[in-house]
Amino acid sequence: MLFNSLVFLFLFLPVAYFGFWRLRTKKQRYIWLTTASYIFYGTWNYKFCALMAFSTAVSYFAGLGMLGASNPRRQKLLLIVPVTIDLLLLGFFKYFNFTVSSFAQLSAWLHLPVHPTALNIILPVGISFYTFHTISYMVDAYRGVITPTRNFWEFSCYVSLFSQLVAGPIVRFRQVEADLDNLDQADRTGWLDIGWSFFAIGMMKKVLLADTIAAVIHPAWKDVAHLSTLGAWLSVIGYTYQIYFDFSGYSDMAVGLGYLFGIRLPQNFNSPYKALNISDFWRRWHISLSTCLRDYLYIPLGGSRVSRNWLVYRNLMITMLLGGLWHGANWTFVVWGGYHGVLLCLYKLFGRFWDLLPVVLQRAGTFFLVSLGWVFFRSDNFSVAAGMLARMFRFSTGDLFPGLIGLLVALAIAAAIAHFAPNTFELNHQWNSWTVAGLSLGYAAALLTIASGQQSPFLYFQF
Amino acid sequence: MHDVTANSARTWSIGRVLPRLMFFCLLVDLMLRFVPLDPLTFRAWEAMLRRYPNAVGPFIPNKHYHRDNSYGGVAGIGNLPALRHYHSVDFTTDADGFHNPPRWHRATPSAL
Numbered sequence: 370m371l372f373n374s375l376v377f378l379f380l381f382l383p384v385a386y387f388g389f390w391r392l393r394t395k396k397q398r399y400i401w402l403t404t405a406s407y408i409f410y411g412t413w414n415y416k417f418c419a420l421m422a423f424s425t426a427v428s429y430f431a432g433l434g435m436l437g438a439s440n441p442r443r444q445k446l447l448l449i450v451p452v453t454i455d456l457l458l459l460g461f462f463k464y465f466n467f468t469v470s471s472f473a474q475l476s477a478w479l480h481l482p483v484h485p486t487a488l489n490i491i492l493p494v495g496i497s498f499y500t501f502h503t504i505s506y507m508v509d510a511y512r513g514v515i516t517p518t519r520n521f522w523e524f525s526c527y528v529s530l531f532s533q534l535v536a537g538p539i540v541r542f543r544q545v546e547a548d549l550d551n552l553d554q555a556d557r558t559g560w561l562d563i564g565w566s567f568f569a570i571g572m573m574k575k576v577l578l579a580d581t582i583a584a585v586i587h588p589a590w591k592d593v594a595h596l597s598t599l600g601a602w603l604s605v606i607g608y609t610y611q612i613y614f615d616f617s618g619y620s621d622m623a624v625g626l627g628y629l630f631g632i633r634l635p636q637n638f639n640s641p642y643k644a645l646n647i648s649d650f651w652r653r654w655h656i657s658l659s660t661c662l663r664d665y666l667y668i669p670l671g672g673s674r675v676s677r678n679w680l681v682y683r684n685l686m687i688t689m690l691l692g693g694l695w696h697g698a699n700w701t702f703v704v705w706g707g708y709h710g711v712l713l714c715l716y717k718l719f720g721r722f723w724d725l726l727p728v729v730l731q732r733a734g735t736f737f738l739v740s741l742g743w744v745f746f747r748s749d750n751f752s753v754a755a756g757m758l759a760r761m762f763r764f765s766t767g768d769l770f771p772g773l774i775g776l777l778v779a780l781a782i783a784a785a786i787a788h789f790a791p792n793t794f795e796l797n798h799q800w801n802s803w804t805v806a807g808l809s810l811g812y813a814a815a816l817l818t819i820a821s822g823q824q825s826p827f828l829y830f831q832f
Numbered sequence: 833m834h835d836v837t838a839n840s841a842r843t844w845s846i847g848r849v850l851p852r853l854m855f856f857c858l859l860v861d862l863m864l865r866f867v868p869l870d871p872l873t874f875r876a877w878e879a880m881l882r883r884y885p886n887a888v889g890p891f892i893p894n895k896h897y898h899r900d901n902s903y904g905g906v907a908g909i910g911n912l913p914a915l916r917h918y919h920s921v922d923f924t925t926d927a928d929g930f931h932n933p934p935r936w937h938r939a940t941p942s943a944l
Binding site: 375378379558561562563564565566568569798800802805806808809812813816820 | 844845846847848849850851853854857858861
């Protein structure tokens with residue numbers, strides 16, 4: 370079930386919302402939200418609900434065990450075992466076939482061909498996200514950052530909350546603990562305006578901007594060989610804005626839904642295309658993931674407080690390569706992560722020179738480098754990526770795609786918003802009547818687009 | 833995280849307008865499902881559209897549609913009532929929603 374589908378908007382959301390606010394106690398609301406979230410998740414494939422329930426139960430009981438464990442060795446065991454189970458589940462469903470095919474390719478390359486059998490595995494939607502939820506919970510409990518909850522329904526509600534279940538933001542328990550603890554005190558009207566405002570803006574970003582751009586550039590990405598240089602650049606720039614408006618639109622909708630149910634979710638995007646350098650970009654893009662990678666991978670590796678300089682670069686590269694791999698079981702994602710790792714290392718080495726450039730050049734340069742990286746992220750394989758890069762940097766006259774005028778208009782609006790407008794967290798969401806009318810018109814246009822059958826999944830659902 | 837507690841007491845607050853707009857859209861959507869398309873169309877296939885406008889299909893499957901006053905596209909597009917040549921049309925779709933005689937899909941094709 371997609372947020373931008375009629376069944377979600379006209380059936381699931383009203384039932385979940387009114388049911389939630391009719392209930393009074395914390396326990397009732399936890400159970401209601403958990404049940405609603407499992408129904409939401411089960412619409413993709415009900416069998417995967419069992420997987421999420423298993424992961425939830427393992428983490429919950431590990432947390433309970435940590436509450437009673439005073440022995441450090443036992444505490445460590447209660448961290449390692451459930452984290453290993455979670456990682457094995459993620460590894461099996463997401464990376465098993467990738468590992469098998471990579472092994473087969475490597476053996477063929479070494480002239481020692483073996484043919485391991487790939488399994489017919491369906492990747493459970495959102496597994497990367499809820500695995501991060503449970504792992505962050507256990508690590509934080511082990512570090513003493515949070516006190517594990519004794520309430521199973523509260524924990525289950527945290528892991529499965531439908532607003533952020535399938536594509537983030539990756540929420541840490543401590544970020545929502547206070548709101549979950551006070552769920553029975555939540556005021557239905559208190560955050561009504563801000564919730565709907567976030568939701569409507571997110572919906573318009575996704576349906577009116579991201580999907581409009583996608584409709585034009587998607588065919589172009591399918592047939593890279595016939596693109597002109599201009600067409601190639603427009604396809605890449607188009608994707609740069611598409612992925613931002615798609616994912617930040619989803620995040621805004623998730624935050625808005627959170628508010629509607631009395632739970633504040635963290636910011637995931639802080640105008641990333643206004644970044645002055647690549648390090649700044651990663652403080653603004655998919656913030657919930659980059660902070661998780663920083664806290665649970667980069668810093669435990671030693672971070673930048675290491676005895677030798679080269680270890681900092683090693684830590685950066687490992688973090689970004691694994692961050693790339695987290696996005697999907699494909700070498701193109703690894704290369705994308707590696708590309709950003711190299712850029713971060715270069716910035717660490719030569720950043721003082723970069724920072725001397727005029728601000729406009731810093732912004733434009735960062736945007737250009739990030740856009741180049743999206744070529745690997747968007748491409749299904751390296752031949753597509755190489756073809757696109759060749760088309761971009763070797764002048765050729767080829768086809769321009771249909772819908773060019775519409776694309777240019779959408780890109781102009783997208784660029785104006787991404788580079789110059791405040792982001793949704795910078796707005797105060799206290800709108801006057803005229804702005805409400807404008808937002809309602811935009812929202813109605815999005816609803817009409819959805820009703821006409823033009824629904825497309827969010828890009829980050831596949832991760 | 834935002835910590836804004838907005839006052840949604842105003843009639844024109846977004847928290848009041850958007851849910852009502854959604855309810856209105858739901859009602860319109862439900863009602864339109866019962867409204868015949870005839871008054872809005874002048875070609876038979878337009879009334880048989882399932883989702884996207886195209887003359888090739890697929891249309892609503894397993895339907896028989898009869899219309900006595902169909903007329904051509906040019907007169908329709910140009911809004912030239914005097915040039916309309918009214919004629920009777922029978923439009924039948926198969927199980928896949930394509931414009932075929934009713935039992936077409938059960939017949940053995942002579943060529944593919």
